[in-house]
Structure formats: structure tokens, C-alpha cells
Amino acid sequence: MHGEYKVPGGKLVVVDLDVVDGRLAAVRLSGDFFLEPDDALEAVDAALTGLPADADAADLAQRVRSALPAGAVLLGFTPEAVATAVRRAVGGATGWLDHDWQLVHTGPQSPTTHMALDEVLTREVAAGRRPPTLRVWEWASPAVVLGSFQSLVNEVDAEAAQRLGVEVVRRVSGGGAMFVEPGNTITYSLYAPGSLVEGLSFTESYAFLDDWVLVALGDLGVKAWYQPINDIATDQGKIAGAAQKRLADGTVLHHVTMSYDIDAAKMLQVLRIGREKLSGKGLASAAKRVDPLRRQTGLPREEVIASMVSTFRRQYGLTASGLTPAELAAADELVAAKFATRDWVARIP
Secondary structure, eight states: OEEEEEOTTSOEEEEEEEEETTEEEEEEEEESOEEESTTHHHHHHHHHTTSBTTOOHHHHHHHHHHHSOTTOEEESOOHHHHHHHHHHHHHTOOOGGGSOOEEEOOSOBOHHHHHHHHHHHHHHHHHTSSOOEEEEOOBSSOEEEEOTTOOHHHHBOHHHHHHHTOEEEEOSSOSOOEEEOTTTEEEEEEEEOGGGGTTOOHHHHHHHHTHHHHHHHHHTTOOOEEETTTEEEETTEEEEEEEEEEOTTOOEEEEEEEESSOOHHHHHHHBHHHHHHTTTTHHHHHHHHBOOHHHHHOSOHHHHHHHHHHHHHHHHOOEEOOOOHHHHHHHHHHIIIIITSHHHHTSOO
């Protein structure tokens, strides 16, 4: 059995092992990390060998930590990373390169259609009718996207939204409200089998699924990191927020909204929560809290997206694709039956 875990911002941890009579056997730790002294590697292998195959991550990490000699130095990884690699090996996790990733990047769609497409494409991947996919969104109109469990009246000033032509929609994933405008936002979704995040906690899966984005931003000169649970940040402020939805079979919808630019005045008119968090601090503080990529990169939005896609393709492979007529028809049906209805948008008033 083989398990890999790339530590976000760190090194690759690899574990090969067998399971004999319900216990770990022939455990072999490797990777591009740094570890001193050399014999600490054999100590970790020996400590893990013989443990129950169903040992949880906390127990595995503690066993690794206890096996390390005094003064051992671990660079680029942690005992928790080793435990994760073990759990991924035992669970039969797949890696990014085990999948034929496809890219969907079409013309602008309405906010409700985007909500529906996320549900449709996740289910298509679950059914095996679509390979794992990266979808880059283009927005046809401005919107506030509510998290699945947020209160409509607590989050949105409905009068301001109507006056400014901002549509209010609700997504299937949790998390906080996002204010988006065409040209000012970069949004993407990943639709992946549960095997890709096998052995990862929910918190770990957020960072794992967006590690490639940190590389892409670094290529653009932006030093970014994952800020648990679901933010991507720089020393200038937050630049993105992520959210997830898992189907019963484990299939993952993971989507991210990044701020390329921001109209802070309009955002504060529409979002009540933003107004409360930033009351008395002014528009400059609003713009600082969510720091746009345009200012940090100096590049057109299209070039930022192209660079991100190029990074994904370089690391994992990516084939251009499109939406099928069946997928578009299913999305239209879901818009009418669910995402454009008052029952869904105001399901938590």
C-alpha cells in the first residue's frame, strides 16, 4: 500500500506499507523532507510497524513523536504529516496524478446557473460520467453568494441589493457570504472523487486541495498561505475564501472565490455582516481586510487566471473540456426547481 501527502508549503511525505492480520507491516517512510539524525527514519519505521491498521491519526502521530530521539530536527514535515500519509496508504487514497483532470472555462453564466452547475458537476463526477474537473467561473452579473447555513436577513441588506442590482443566491456549501462582481472576482471549483482526500481531516483537505494555488500565486510574486479553516491570506490581508460540500459517497466539491479587485463601498452597502465587522474603521479598512490581487500582482485578471491554470496543468495535467448539453439541461432544471426559488434562497430567513 502506498500513501502520499504533500505538506502545504512544505515537503512530500511518502509511506509504503503492508497490512498483515490487521496490523501495519514493513512500514517504509520516505520523501523529500529533511530529518536529523539519519537513524531517526528507522526509528519511525519501527515504531509504526505492528500498530493496528485502524489506528487513528492522533495515535499514529503520537507514536512517531515518541519514537524520535531527543533533539531530532524535522524540516518540511511533522509527525502529523506522517500519520496522514499512513492513513492515506491504508485507505487506498489516490494522488492528483492518478486522475485525468479536465478544465471547464466557458463564457459568463448567471449566479443561479453557477450554483446549479456546482451541484450537477459534483454528481456527474460521483456517477463516473465526468472525470475530475477544474472549473473556472465567469460571472454574468454581480451577486451575494450566501453560505448554505447563513441567515438571509442577518447577512444581506435586501433593499441595498435590489437598488444596486445585486442578486442574492445561496450555494450548497457552508461558510460565509461572498460579494462578487464580473471582472473583480476569480472563482473556481474542483470536483474530485473522495479518494483524493482519503485520510485527510476536513481542515487538512482545504489546504491540500489549494496547495497548487499557493504555488501559482508565488509564481506571480504573491507570497500566500492557507489560514485555517478556509482562507488564503498574505501579509496584506485575505485574498480568498474556500468552501466544501461532500456527497454521501465522499465526492468532493471544493470551490474558492478570490478577490481580484473590490468595490468596498458597494460591498458594505449590501453585506450587513461586513458593515458590523468594520463599523467605525472606514472603507480603507474594508479594502485592507480583503486585499485584491490586482494591486498585489499588477496584472490583468485574465493573466492571473491563465497563470493559475498553467500551474495546475504543469503539476497535475489538464485537458480542455466543456459542458455537455446534458449537464447544461440539468443545471437549467435545478435553477428552476431549486436555486432561483424563494424557498431555497430564504431557507434560513
